[in-house]
Amino acid sequence: MNKITDKTNVFKENLIYEISAGRYRLEEKLPSERLFCDRYQISRTTARRALEELETAGIIVRRPPTGAFVTANALDIISSLEAPDPSLSVAFLMPPAEINNPLLQIIFTTCRRYLSSNIRLSVIFDDLCLPVSLRGEKADIVVIHGIPMDERLERLRSQVAAMVLLNTTHAESNYITIDNYQGGRMMAEYIIEAGHRAIGCVGPGGPSEQSDFIQRYKGIRSVCDEAGVSLEKAQLSVENYFNLAASCHQALDSLMVRLPGMSAVLGLYDMIALYLCESLYLRGMKVPTDMSVMGFDDLFYAQYTVPPLTTIKYPAEAVGMKLAQFVHDFAAGKASMIREVIQPVLVERHNGSVRKFSGNIMVKKRRQVENVGRLEQVTL
Numbered sequence: 001m002n003k004i005t006d007k008t009n010v011f012k013e014n015l016i017y018e019i020s021a022g023r024y025r026l027e028e029k030l031p032s033e034r035l036f037c038d039r040y041q042i043s044r045t046t047a048r049r050a051l052e053e054l055e056t057a058g059i060i061v062r063r064p065p066t067g068a069f070v071t072a073n074a075l076d077i078i079s080s081l082e083a084p085d086p087s088l089s090v091a092f093l094m095p096p097a098e099i100n101n102p103l104l105q106i107i108f109t110t111c112r113r114y115l116s117s118n119i120r121l122s123v124i125f126d127d128l129c130l131p132v133s134l135r136g137e138k139a140d141i142v143v144i145h146g147i148p149m150d151e152r153l154e155r156l157r158s159q160v161a162a163m164v165l166l167n168t169t170h171a172e173s174n175y176i177t178i179d180n181y182q183g184g185r186m187m188a189e190y191i192i193e194a195g196h197r198a199i200g201c202v203g204p205g206g207p208s209e210q211s212d213f214i215q216r217y218k219g220i221r222s223v224c225d226e227a228g229v230s231l232e233k234a235q236l237s238v239e240n241y242f243n244l245a246a247s248c249h250q251a252l253d254s255l256m257v258r259l260p261g262m263s264a265v266l267g268l269y270d271m272i273a274l275y276l277c278e279s280l281y282l283r284g285m286k287v288p289t290d291m292s293v294m295g296f297d298d299l300f301y302a303q304y305t306v307p308p309l310t311t312i313k314y315p316a317e318a319v320g321m322k323l324a325q326f327v328h329d330f331a332a333g334k335a336s337m338i339r340e341v342i343q344p345v346l347v348e349r350h351n352g353s354v355r356k357f358s359g360n361i362m363v364k365k366r367r368q369v370e371n372v373g374r375l376e377q378v379t380l
Contacts, residue, residue, distance in 0.1 A: 007040075007042050007046050008046050008049050008050045008053070009050075009116060010040075010113060010114065010115075010116065011036070011040050011042055011046060011047065011050045012050040012053055012054060013116070013117045014040070014113065015030075015050065015054065016054070016059065016078055016081075019059065019070055019074055019075070019078065020075060020078050020079075024070050025070065026070050026071070026072050026073075026074060026075065027069060027070060027071070027072055028069065028070050029066070029067050029068070029069050030060065030067065030068045030069065030070065032067060033047045033048060033051070040113075051068055055068075057077060057081075058071060058073070058074075058077050059071060059074045059077050059078060060074070087118045087119060087331055088118075088119045088120070088140050088141070088327065088330065088331045089119075089120045089122070089137070089138055089139045089140050089141075090119065090120065090121050090122070090139065090140065090141045090142075090143060090327055091121075091122045091123070091124055091134055091137055091139035091141070091142050091143070092104075092108060092121070092122070092123045092124065092143045092145070093124050093126050093134070093142055093143065093144050093145075093147065094123070094124075094125060094126065094144070094145045094146050094147065095125065095126060095127075095146045095147065096125040096126075096127070097146070098125075098145060098146050099125065102299055102300065103297060103299075103314055103316045104145060104166075104316075106316035106317060106320060107166065107316050107319050107320040107323065108121070108123070108320070109320070110316070110317050110319075110320025110321060110324070111320040111321075111323045111324045111327070113320075113324075114320075114321060114324035114325075114328075115324050115327060115328065119327060119331060122137055122139070124137060126147060134156075139160055140160065140161045140162065140330070141160065141161060141162045141163070141164065141327060141330060142156065142157075142160050142162075142163045142164070143163075143164045143166060143323065144163060144164070144165050144166065145165075145166040145167060146167075148208055148211075149165065149168075149170050149173060149208075157173070161330075161335075162174060162330060162335065164176060164323065164326065164338065165177075166319065166323075167180075167212050168208070168210050168211055168212065169210050169339070169341075170210070174326070174337055174338045174339065175338070175339055175340070176319050176322050176323055176326075176338060176340045176342070177212075177319075177340070177341055177342070178212075178314055178315060178319070178341070178342045178343070178344050179341050179342070179343050179344060180212045180213075180215035180216045180219070180344075181215040181216070181218055181219040181222075182219060182343060182344065183216055183219060183296060183312045183314075183344040184215065184216035184217060184218060184219020184220040184221075184222075184223075185219040185220070185222060185223050186219075186312055186344065186346050187216070187219070187220055187266055187294055187296065187312055188219065188220040188221075188222075188223035188224055188227075188229075188266075189223055190294070190310075190346060190348070190354070191264050191266065191292065191294060191354065192223065192224070192227050192229055194264075194292065194354055194355065194356050194357055195356055195357035196229075196263045196264040196292060196357045197229050197230065197261075197263075198229070198230045198259050198261040198262045198263055198264075199220075199224065199229060199230065199231050199232075199262065199263075199264050199265070199266065200231075200232050200233075200234070200252075200255035200256075200259055200262045200264070200265035200266070201217060201220055201231060201232070201233040201234070201265070201266045201268065202233070202234050202236065202248060202251045202252070202255070202265060202266070202267055202268065202272050202276060203216070203217060203233075203235065203236060203267065203268025203269065203272060204235065204236045204237075204268065205235055213268050213269075216268050216296060217233060217268065220266060230259060230261075232255055232258050232259045232262070234251035234252075234254045234255050236251065236272075244271065244272070244275055245275050245278065245279075248267075248272055248275035248276050248278075248279055249275075249279040249282070251276075252265065252276060252279045252280070262291075263291065263292060263357050264291065264292040264293070264294070264354070264357070265291060265292075265293055265294075266293075266294050266295075266296075267293065267294070267295045267296065268296055269295065269296050269297050270295035270296065270297045270298070270299045270301075270302050270309060270311055271299075272295070273293050273294060273295030273296075273309055273311070273353070274295070274305060274309065276293050277293050277305070277309075277353065280293070287307060287353050288307065288352070288353050288354055288355035289355065292353060292354040292355055292357065293309070293353045293354070294309075294310050294311060294353060294354055295309050295310075295311040295312075295353075296311055296312045296314070297311065297312070297313070297314045298311045298312065298313035298314065298345075298347050302347075303349065305353075307349075307351065307352045307353050308349040308351070308352040308353065309349065309352060309353050310347065310348055310349045310352045310353050310354045311347050312344045312345070312346055312347065313344055313345040313346075313347050314344060315342050315343075315344065315345065318342050319342060322338070322340050322342070326338045
């Protein structure tokens with residue numbers, strides 16, 4: 001792994017921030033060096049060196065063998081420290097709907113962790129119906145997510161030193177993305193290898209042919225076509241997001257009408273997969289006994305659901321580190337184009353949401369399909 005910046009300073013600055021933010025209170029004992037090493041992925045030497053520097057500054061005091069404690073006047077010392085002038089400004093620009101996106105949170109916090117404090121990060125939410133604006137912020141680098149590369153962004157690109165697109169590609173722009181197409185192929189290859197020959201897929205479209213969900217579906221479609229496997233898709237519209245649970249239930253209705261022998265359904269992201277599991281449960285069907293379900297992203301809760309969700313991991317930490325490397329190189333005057341495509345990873349959870357399928361449809365499932373078949377078909 002490339003060294004992005006001095007890990008001692010990064011750890012020390014993060015600890016100073018956590019003390020000033022109240023995570024560790026005055027005169028409170030700090031976690032052990034081992035816990036710090038595990039949390040920040042640093043060596044014991046790095047942790048010890050940073051704690052020594054904080055003790056020298058009077059922010060903490062170490063009392064062997066008890067441990068390290070925040071001093072009573074730590075906040076006064078921290079406030080008196082002269083903050084360095086930002087050497088570089090990086091703005092994340094995204095639609096307001098992405099405010100709760102956990103993958104973006106991981107990318108942002110990972111990037112922050114590997115950059116020094118004299119690089120300023122900010123987040124700006126952009127209304128897609130209005131001209132792109134940085135809200136008066138001065139940014140050397142703009143990181144874009146969820147906004148199509150159109151005339152608005154072309155104008156913005158001419159006003160900043162560098163622009164980096166996340167989770168999409170563009171022939172004339174910097175970008176960091178994962179191979180969503182290959183991720184889709186991995187989903188289809190895994191589910192077909194498990195014996196499924198009639199597969200449903202639920203997910204949104206995208207603003208361009210290079211958007212993540214379209215690329216995932218194309219990867220799934222390519223493998224199914226190669227294997228001669230039946231695939232039906234129920235595409236969610238923008239309006240579906242206002243009630244995703246009902247939309248996934250409706251999508252499942254549509255798929256079971258159009259593909260009565262369906263034994264597996266793929267959600268183009270984990271939340272869809274989990275709502276599909278809930279919809280199947282409400283129908284009296286069990287996952288994976290009656291229907292296999294698979295997701296994409298491997299969000300933190302996927303391993304704890306009942307059953308645990310088999311999914312494709314979106315390597316958000318790797319994306320954040322690649323972005324931090326680009327920013328660090330840019331700040332050091334070593335700017336260059338970045339066009340990084342990171343490979344996703346299959347996360348197979350045994351006794352999870354996918355089972356080997358013999359081709360025999362259970363009577364209970366057949367009855368459910370027949371009942372749904374008598375409903376009016378819904379086209380999404």
